[in-house]
Amino acid sequence: MAEAHARMQAELATSNLSYSIPTNEAQSQMSPEIPQYTQMQEVHRNNLLRGASSANSLAYKALHINPVTLSWKDLTYDVRVSRKNPQTGQSEVIDKRILDSISGIVRPGEMLAICGPSGGGKTTLLDAIAGRIDPNRKGRKFSGDVLVNGYPRDDTFSMVASYVQQEYALQTPFTVKETMAYAADLLIPHSESTREERRMRAENVIHVLGLDSCNNTIVGDVFRKGLSGGQLRRLSIAVELVRNPSILLLDEPTSGLDSAAAENIMGHLSHLAKMGTTVVCTIHQPPSEVWANFDKFCLLSQGKCLYFGAASDSVDYFGRMGYPCPGLSNPADFFLRLANTDFEGHADIQALATGFKTQPEGMALAAGLARPIDHQVHPHKKTNGFLVQLMILSHRAFFNNARNPGIFLVRLIMYIMLCAMIGFMFWDLQLGPSDINSRITMLFYVAAFLVFMSVAVLPFFIVERAVFLRERANGWYMVPAYVLATFLMSLPGLFIISLVSTLLVVLPSGLNGFGVFLVDLFLSLVAAEAFMCVVASVVPHYIIGIALGAAVYGFFMLCEGFMKIKDDIPDYFIWGYYIAFHTYSFRAFMVNEFEGIKYFVNSPQFADGKAVLKFYNMEDKPVWKDLVVIAGYAIGLQLIFGTILQVFHKGKR
Ligand SMILES: Nc1ncnc2c1ncn2[C@@H]1O[C@H](COP(=O)(O)OP(=O)(O)OP(=O)(O)O)[C@@H](O)[C@H]1O
Numbered sequence: 308m309a310e311a312h313a314r315m316q317a318e319l320a321t322s323n324l325s326y327s328i329p330t331n332e333a334q335s336q337m338s339p340e341i342p343q344y345t346q347m348q349e350v351h352r353n354n355l356l357r358g359a360s361s362a363n364s365l366a367y368k369a370l371h372i373n374p375v376t377l378s379w380k381d382l383t384y385d386v387r388v389s390r391k392n393p394q395t396g397q398s399e400v401i402d403k404r405i406l407d408s409i410s411g412i413v414r415p416g417e418m419l420a421i422c423g424p425s426g427g428g429k430t431t432l433l434d435a436i437a438g439r440i441d442p443n444r445k446g447r448k449f450s451g452d453v454l455v456n457g458y459p460r461d462d463t464f465s466m467v468a469s470y471v472q473q474e475y476a477l478q479t480p481f482t483v484k485e486t487m488a489y490a491a492d493l494l495i496p497h498s499e500s501t502r503e504e505r506r507m508r509a510e511n512v513i514h515v516l517g518l519d520s521c522n523n524t525i526v527g528d529v530f531r532k533g534l535s536g537g538q539l540r541r542l543s544i545a546v547e548l549v550r551n552p553s554i555l556l557l558d559e560p561t562s563g564l565d566s567a568a569a570e571n572i573m574g575h576l577s578h579l580a581k582m583g584t585t586v587v588c589t590i591h592q593p594p595s596e597v598w599a600n601f602d603k604f605c606l607l608s609q610g611k612c613l614y615f616g617a618a619s620d621s622v623d624y625f626g627r628m629g630y631p632c633p634g635l636s637n638p639a640d641f642f643l644r645l646a647n648t649d650f651e652g653h654a655d656i657q658a659l660a661t662g663f664k665t666q667p668e669g670m671a672l673a674a675g676l677a678r679p680i681d682h683q684v685h686p687h688k689k690t691n692g693f694l695v696q697l698m699i700l701s702h703r704a705f706f707n708n709a710r711n712p713g714i715f716l717v718r719l720i721m722y723i724m725l726c727a728m729i730g731f732m733f734w735d736l737q738l739g740p741s742d743i744n745s746r747i748t749m750l751f752y753v754a755a756f757l758v759f760m761s762v763a764v765l766p767f768f769i770v771e772r773a774v775f776l777r778e779r780a781n782g783w784y785m786v787p788a789y790v791l792a793t794f795l796m797s798l799p800g801l802f803i804i805s806l807v808s809t810l811l812v813v814l815p816s817g818l819n820g821f822g823v824f825l826v827d828l829f830l831s832l833v834a835a836e837a838f839m840c841v842v843a844s845v846v847p848h849y850i851i852g853i854a855l856g857a858a859v860y861g862f863f864m865l866c867e868g869f870m871k872i873k874d875d876i877p878d879y880f881i882w883g884y885y886i887a888f889h890t891y892s893f894r895a896f897m898v899n900e901f902e903g904i905k906y907f908v909n910s911p912q913f914a915d916g917k918a919v920l921k922f923y924n925m926e927d928k929p930v931w932k933d934l935v936v937i938a939g940y941a942i943g944l945q946l947i948f949g950t951i952l953q954v955f956h957k958g959k960r
Pocket residue numbers: 386388405423424425426427428429430431432591
C-alpha cells in the first residue's frame with residue numbers, strides 16, 4: 308500500500324499542468340452545480356479504493372483530474388455550397404447552415420453524448436467545440452463562443468483538452484507499452500519528471516483503460532496482426548489521457564465496434580467522467596447498454612438542437628412534446644428515428660428545435676450558461692523544448708523505420724532483388740563498343756529506376772501523416788522537430804539500401820568509382836524520399852500520390868539527358884532537364900564512370916571516356932558539384948515539406 312501511495316504521489320508530481328485544485332473546504336463552498344460532481348466523484352473514488360487490491364483502483368486515483376466546465380453558446384456555422392435549384396433546375400450558390408445556434412454545457416464528472424442521424428452535424432459540433440474549424444476559410448461563416456470555466460477558449464485549450472478522432476492514427480510497429488511510453492515522453496515535461504515517473508504515468512493509463520493484457524501486442528498493420536478494433540480504440544484514447552486532460556472530446560468512440568466492445572469502452576469513459584474528466588462524445592446510434600452510461604444527451608438533426616439535458620429526462624421530455632417513447636424500446640433508437648429526416652416517420656424538426664428553447668429544459672440550459680463557474684483552471688503551456696522533442700521523435704522515428712516492413716525491409720528486399728538482376732545482367736563489363744552502350748544504359752537505369760522505386764513508400768508516409776496530424780492538432784510537438792527527426796532517421800535505412808545496391812551493381816559489373824557511385828545513389832534516394840514526403844503532404848489519398856509521383860518521375864526520366872541529349876531536348880521541355888534532380892544524379896554517375904576510361908577497344912565513335920561525356924554534353928562537369936546540387940534538392944524538398952505541414956496541416960477543417 309505504501310508503494311501504491313508513493314506511486315500516486317509520483318503521478319501527481321508529474322502533472323503536466325498547474326491548476327488551482329479545489330480543496331475540500333473550497334469544494335464545500337461551491338455553487339449548487341458543483342456538489343453533484345464532487346459527491347459523485349468522491350463516492351466513486353471511495354468505491355474504487357475500497358477494493359484497493361485492484362490495480363485499476365489505484366490507477367484511477369492516480370489520474371488526478373482538475374475540474375473544467377466546458378460550455379458553448381450559439382455556435383452557428385454556414386458553408387457556401389453550390390446546388391441545383393429544385394424549382395428552376397439551375398445551379399446556384401447558397402449558404403448551407405451546418406450548425407444552427409447550438410448551445411450546451413458539460414461539467415466535470417459528466418459525460419455528454421451528442422447523438423443524431425448521419426449528417427446531423429455531430430462531428431462539426433465537436434470540431435467547433437475543439438477549435439478545429441477554421442473560421443477564416445473562404446466561403447465559411449462561423450460565430451459563437453466556446454468557454455472553458457467561463458473564460459473564452461484560447462491557445463492553452465490543447466493543454467486542458469484532448470481530442471480523440473474517429474480514425475485510428477497510431478504507429479503500427481509499436482506495442483501498447485511502447486506507444487504509451489513515447490506519448491508520456493512527448494507530453495510530460497522532462498524538466499518536471501523523471502523517466503521512471505513518466506513510465507508510471509503511462510502504466511497507470513494502461514491500467515485505467517484495461518489494456519494490461521495486450522501491453523506487449525503491437526498496433527499491427529497489413530503485414531502483421533495486432534490489436535483488435537476495441538483495443539485500438541482504447542489505445543487511441545489512452546495516448547491522449549497520459550497528460551491527464553480535464554476535457555476529453557471523442558468523435559464516434561464506438562464506431563465499427565460490436566456492442567460488447569462498445570459497452571466496454573463507454574464503461575471506461577464513464578469511469579473517467581466519474582473521476583472528474585469532462586467527457587463529450589459523438590455517437591451515431593448508441594445501443595441501450597451504452598445509453599445507460601450517459602449523464603447528458605444532445606440530439607441534433609439538420610444542425611439544429613432538438614434536446615439538450617439530462618439523458619434520464621429525455622424520454623419524459625419527448626413524451627411531453629408529443630413523441631412518447633414506446634415501452635421496452637431503446638430510447639436512443641426512438642430519438643434517432645425522430646431525428647432522421649431521410650426516412651418516413653421523423654418528427655417536425657423545426658417545431659422541436661424552436662419548442663426546446665421555450666421548455667423548462669431549454670430554459671435550464673440558458674440559466675446554466677448564465678451562471679458563473681466556481682472552479683477555476685489556469686492552464687499554462689508547459690511543453691518539452693525543441694531538443695528534447697527532437698531526441699524523442701528521432702528515437703521513435705528510428706525504430707518505426709527499422710521495424711516497419713513497408714518502410715525498410717520490403718524496400719531493402721526489392722532493391723536487393725533488382726540490383727542483383729542488374730549485377731548479373733551487366734556482369735564483368737569490358738571496353739568494347741557494346742560495353743559503352745551497356746555502361747550508359749545501366750547508369751540510366753540506376754539513376755531512373757532505383758529512384759522511381761521510392762514511390763513504394765508513399766502509402767506508409769500517408770499513414771504517418773495521419774499520426775502527425777493527430778499529434779500536431781493535440782499540441783504534442785513543434786513541426787520542425789518532427790520534420791528534422793524523420794529526415795535524420797530516414798538516413799541510416801537509405802544508406803544501407805544504397806550500400807547493398809552499390810555492392811550488388813558495381814562489383815559484379817566492374818564499374819568505376821565505388822565510393823562516388825555509393826554517395827550519388829544515396830543522395831539521389833534521399834532526394835527522392837524528400838520528394839515523396841512533399842507528395843504525401845499534398846495528396847488526399849495514396850493512390851493519387853502514387854500516380855502523381857510516377858508521372859513526375861516519368862517526366863524527369865524523359866528529361867534527364869539520356870533519352871535525348873541535352874542539346875536535342877525541345878525548348879519547351881528544357882526546363883524539365885534543369886529541374887529534374889535525376890539530371891544531376893545521372894550526370895554524376897556518367898562522369899564518375901567515364902572520366903577515368905582512357906581508351907575503348909575497336910570503337911570508332913568513342914576513343915575514350917571523355918569522348919562519351921562530350922557526346923552527352925557532360926564534359927567538364929565536376930562530380931562534386933552535381934552531388935552538392937542533389938543534396939541541396941533533398942534539403943530544399945524537406946524545407947518545402949515542413950512548410951506545408953506547418954501552414955496547411957493544423958488539424959482544422
Ligand atoms: N465544409 C463543408 N462543406 C460542405 N458541407 C459540409 C462541410 N462540413 C460539413 N458539411 C455538411 O454538414 C453536415 C454535417 O456533417 P457532420 O460530419 O458534422 O455530420 P455527422 O452528424 O457527424 O455525420 P456522420 O454521423 O455521418 O459522421 C453534412 O451534411 C456535411 O456534408
